[in-house]
Amino acid sequence: MDKKVLVEELNRLKESSNYRSLTLQNENGLNLSSNDYLGLGRDRSLREEFYRDNLPRLSSSSSRLIDGSYDEIMELERRAEEIYGKPCIMFNSGYDANSSLIETFTTKDTLILTDRLNHASIYDGIIHSKATFLRYKHLDLMNLEELLKKYSKRYTDILVISESIYSMDGDIADIERLVALKKEYNFTLMIDEAHSYGVYGYGITYNLKLVKDVDFLVIPLGKGGGSVGAMVFCEREFKEYIVNRSRKFIYSTALPPINSCWNLFILNKMNDFEERRAKLEILKNYTLKLLKENGIKIESTTHIISIVIGDNERVVKISDNMRRKGYILYPIKEPTVPKGTARFRIGLNPNITYLEIEKFVEELRDEINSVL
Template sequence: MLDDWNKWITRQLFTLKSNGLQRNLIQTSQATQPILVRHQAKLINFSSNNYLGLANHPKIIQAMKDGMNEGASQASSRSLVGTSKAMKQLETELAKYHNHEAALLFSNGYMANVGVLSSFLSHHDVVLSDRLNHASIVDGIRLSQAQHIRYRHNDIDHLQEQLQKIDCGKKRIWVVTDTVFSMDGDIAKLQELVLLKQRYGFALMVDEAHGGGVFGSQGQGVVEQEGLSPHVDIHIGTLSKGFGVYGAYVIAQSNWIDFLINRCRSFIYTTSLPPVVISGIKASLQLVKQGDHLRKDLRKKSVYFRNHLRDFGFHTFDSKSQIIPILIGDETKTVLFSHKLEQRGILSLPIRPPSVPVNTSRLRFSILASHQWNHLDQALETIQQIGKEMGVI
């Protein structure tokens, strides 16, 4: 029996490799920096989510060192051992940061999405989800057993068509979307979603994983930037990208948070974030609030990089953020383009199915506030050269 499993696994890996889809873990150092080291070579890093460059900020590092005085771990779930004063203060501060009633910390964004969706939804409910939402959203919906309708990406008309087919008087309806989409770099049409919410009465959940820290007057995200915070029922914030630390949080009305404390399995049955991480998050939050200069610098660099790629003739989808993809299409060709970039000192990893639909493989460039302008110029020149060599442009 075990031999059968080994043969099956070997066949699956062979198929992945043959189709150019096999992934490997590569030892890398300085992975959050604009220049990282891989295979003893220095590469300009366009694959990090450390958008504001805070992951190595001395104030965060010092805060985390100080947090070690409270111990290396909480060693238990919060429902068993209790909640530390520092953690409760941080949740109060996060709620105030979003001008909302309550917040709840989670271990990471995946556990937040899976936990929230599987807690609130059941087989009696209907959830409509953008086709390009995070995998954690898809998995949370699957666990919930709710009726799952995936509307075409950022297609409000298609979403409305699906809503019209539902008996809103008999079904509870939930709509969920990323704000900044991780593979295309575009932004959800939140204003139009809110108008639909007012008409159909659904609950609206947004995931600000790639918007947090980057958008908003103090980095609260796209929702705050567009003045829509009162219209969002569940706000998922991720602390491992723009904030440069680790963890995630949920913002909602206090009774919704109380419900999660009592029903959310990914919160109840896991060890609490350690004190060292809580200290780091608190320091990061202050830096993000005061980081408008970083946000402005990131926007300038993102616009500069994206406009040049488009001028060269690359298809960058509808990117409007620091995430800038270029469409290659064929999986093998995408991997080859990435390999050629790495040989010339640029790291941009290929994004392939199942992360994106078949025939839409792309290279994704994540711009960092900590990139120097000469990093961008060197990368642009190299991308253009390889694009011409390979007939992509």
């Protein structure tokens, strides 16, 4: 590999304001870029309660098929199956779960129909599969149905993939309509609930009583769950096939027991977080109202608020200025989002006060108006 070529590419990234670097997490500012939507991961009293009854090992030291199917992870899967009414298998991350399911269960005879704005983990799985794929317009289920009508007779194996809440626009898929289309066109349905778990309790699909109708329900735990890992719910035969054929599952060291204990702890306490969810809903509505009143354009309807700024250079300047004022507000740049739509993605949590949001919106409005 030519180091000179790499350096030239890195320089081009810097020139286009596309260069990424690691920075020390700022613990002092108001964090508006976190995915800890219920504040569970930073809750000291919750951690103290957890450690009173749990002193698990810090490493699994093995893959699941060797010595990594320890008591805690097996109990987590058992309890999850009890709640969701469907077999559960744990992956180390939502990224691994999404990409692995697609790579494991599709063939050259599969057609994948994927929402255009699905997560990179989904597209990585698609790229590494041998399947043909087509993208339907974001959340446009009429467009999806057009594709189903066109290709359902040509392909007997069709996989449709959607998220429930989208992380860059904060909008919601119509899962009921997706299930209705599945029943009409007989395809396999995969739903990623990364941004709804916790905020919507056990997730939107669970609340709609549609778990049985979704072939692969992926519940990542690194956001609203305040943890790491991902639960996958599927039929028993699919779970057995994952154990035998999923390379990311077979060859990865299992999650540490401490993480499985925490995941089980949160899973069992999920119904105790109603007050947090109610506070988050009120804060969300108040923030959306304030942004609109201050002339800041938004499209979001959820706790994830997307504010499109435009080009990379401008969003980076505003981010730097806001950071100096005490706000942790990281820019989302192209190519993560389409060209010309660099943005801020605000993640709210119930620990943020109205006064903090009022001051933040005022400062953000001033920066947007002054940085041209």
